[in-house]
Amino acid sequence: MSTNTPYTTIIGLEVHVQLMTRTKLFCGCSTKFGGAPNTQVCPTCLGLPGSLPVMNRQAFDLALRAALALECTIAPFTKWDRKNYFYPDLPKGYQISQFDLPFSSDGFLEVVDPKGAFEPRRVGIVRVHLEEDAGKSMHDDAAGTGDTRIDLNRAGTPLCEIVTQPDLRSPQEARAWLNELKLLLVYLGVSDCNMQEGSLRVDANVNLHIPVPATAGAEARIAKTPIVEIKNMNSFRSVERALTYEAARQWEEWQATKAEMGKTPKQTRGWDDPAGITRAQRHKEESSDYRYFPEPDLVPVTVTAERIQSIRGGMGEPPVSLRKTLASQWQISAYDADVLVNQGRELVDYFEDLATRVGEGKVASNWMQQDVLRILNETNGTVSAFPVRPAGLADLIGRVKKGDFDTSRAREIFAEMVTSGRPVDDVVAGMGISAVSDDDVIALCRELLAANPKIVADVKSGKEQAAAGLIGQAKKKNANVNPGKVRAICLDLIREMG
Amino acid sequence: MSTSPQTLTTKDVAKVGLLARLALSEADLERMAGELSKIVGFVSMLGELDTADVAPLAHPLDTQNVFRDDVPAASLSTAEALQSAPRHDGECFLVPAVLGESSAA
Structure with missing residues (x-):
């Protein structure tokens, strides 16, 4: 928040997520991550002459799902365009993207901090569109060959581009909003949002609004520093750090130069995570001159109200409403509901199963947070692979409620159930524990x-x-x-x- | 671009040439400025038509909504994929050193 600074930080984000399809956007090659280089390629995604793209229906439906979840208006008519530029990881010499008629626009996603670290923030979505990914360039300086190696397995993977309005006001908010976006997209099965594997990538635009007091010759006004686009951020934590660094850097620069937006071209800076700084990147000459024109190899797509209705019907409950549902249905606090929902759909399913069996939300929620989650965090495990299923844990909780053992004893039993994978009675017998009459x-x-x-x-x-x-x-x-x-x-x- | 589409300057042509990664000599620029001006001039005749009531055409075919199912199909082998590449190392295409990051958005 800008309460302690003499300026307001203005942040907008551009997020790319890979859609969870089995095959690429325009051909039947696998999108699976981690394959040996150039094993998931065909004439279409290699951009060979004579090949033609055909749109993947699932990719379009997933993109539509994302746009609906972000409350966007869906265009009844959409088309694709060629974005022309030369780069070795882009075999066709153009990217099939969307320019003037994206399939959706004008949505929003709100982020609320349950601890009130910042005010609830509704972030406008300018547009969501569907495009193809590029391949991967690998440059090995150590090898000293001076060559760059190109792997085109990723070329043609479906990507959703999500562009926000400059509505975020602090690095902390930006990080929290990204968490909420990721949670939403994972809940809806749109993307796995795995940043390590590049399924989710974020660029940030940031500048400062600085109040300039009135002087003899001029009225008071707001000065805006030149917008900087930050790239190369590999985690949400990096996004927060990079934005914090960049805001401070721009403030220093403003004090030294008084440079304002519009007087210098938009600058791109790369985040250097180990050094903890942003560095100016070489200005790509003519980079904005993409000479978009309509893609002749793809026909337009029309979306009917019925189609939207059917996609909406299969979407499942988004986190924002699931939090409210859990809190009211199981009488747990908004904070508890937030903790559970933020762990993902699988944990919520586990909780609901447990709460139903125990017949009480609060006890189930406590066990989830203090025991199940703690162990999952310690062991870096997943809910689906957790050895104690809701029925087993409900048994244990039932015995505690009956007074067979106290909670601390039950915790020991639970720990043993987790390690051994055996049910309560077995563990109790094995530990020499028996209920005392x-x-x-x-x-x-x-x-x-x-x-x-x-x-x-x-x-x-x-x-x-x-x-x-x-x-x-x-x-x-x-x-x-x-x-x-x-x-x-x-x-x-x-x-x-x- | 220059104000009138009929008169492309050599500077305009040089810019378009750079975007298309074409190495054009001074003589090329002169010649193409003339030729391109003629082409642009010819196309600009369309501007004489009144298109106020004509809907923009996104695609010449009167077809929409062509999709394929999300079903994997066979890919090429790596050897096949690389066979026409000027240079490769058996795994990857090799190109002169690229500075900076991937172009991926």
Whole structure:
């Protein structure tokens, strides 16, 4: 937030996500990541003469899904265009993209911080369009060959480009918004948004709005620093760091030069993560002169209201409404619902199954957050591979509610269930734990009271907290007793003594 | 571009030539400025028509919504893919050193 700075940071993002299709946008080559170089290529994606592109229906539907989830207006008529430039990773010499008639525009996505670190922010979406990815260039300086190697496996992979309005006001907001966008796209099955594999890439545009006080000759006004586009950010954390660095850099520069937007061309800077700085990139000459023209090899696409309705119907619940549903249906706090939803659909499914079996949301939510999530984080595991399924955990929680063991004992049992993959009863038997019958607990309590006349006297004189001394002793005699039960029974027995 | 499409300058042609990665000599520029001016002039005759009531044409074919299913098809082998490349290392196409990052958006 700009509350501590003499300027406002203005941020807009451009995000590219690879769509979760099996095949490329215009041909049947696989989009699978990690294949040996140039094994997923054909005449179409190699740009060989005579080949023709045919649009992948699933890619278009996924892009439509993303646009609908981002509340965009869907154009009833859309077409593709050639964006012409020369680069070795672009075999055709042009990228098939969308220029003047993108299939969607004018949407928004809101981000809310549950801890209130910033005000809820609704970020406008300028447009979402569908285009093809380029291949990969690899330059190995160490090899010293001076050659760049080109792998075209990625060439032609379907990409959704999402361009925001400059509506973000801090690096922290930008990062939170990206998290929300990623969560949404993963929930909807549009993209896996894996940044390591390049499924999601972000560029950021940033400048500063600086209030300039009135002087003798001029009225007060807002000065705008030249917009800088930042590239090469490989994680959302990098985005936040790069924006923080860049805002500070622009402020320094403004103080030194007073340079304003429009007087210098838009600059591109690359984020150097290890150094923690942005560096000016070489200005690509004529880079803006892409000479777009309509793609003659693809026919236009029309989208009917029925088609939109059918895509919308199969979309599933987006995170923003799922948070509200969970909170109200299971009576958990907005914060708890946020934590659960932010972990992804699989964890939410696990939670709902668990809560249904336990018959109570709060207890299920606590176990999810304090135990399941903790272990998943520690082991870097996934919900689907988690060895204890909702039925098994519900069993354990049921036994705790019945008073068979206390929560800390249950945690030990749970840890053992996770490691061994065995059900509650097995683990309990194997650990030498057995539920202690009420008669046994009463007998144990009588024994303790007889051995501790001082505590009994203290309790009688009104110091109930003295009973705590009995619990430690009870645990030593029988590790399986429920401390709460011991305390209650001891107090009852002392009262009965009169 | 110059104000009148009929008169392309050699500077205009040099710019278009650079974008198309064509090495044009001074003589080429002179000749092509003349030829391109004629072509542009010819096409600009279309401007004389009143197109106020004509919808823009996105594609000459009267066909829309051509899709294929998302079903994998056979790819080429790496050897086949590389066979026409001027230079390759058996795995990748080789090109003169590219400075900077991928062009991927």
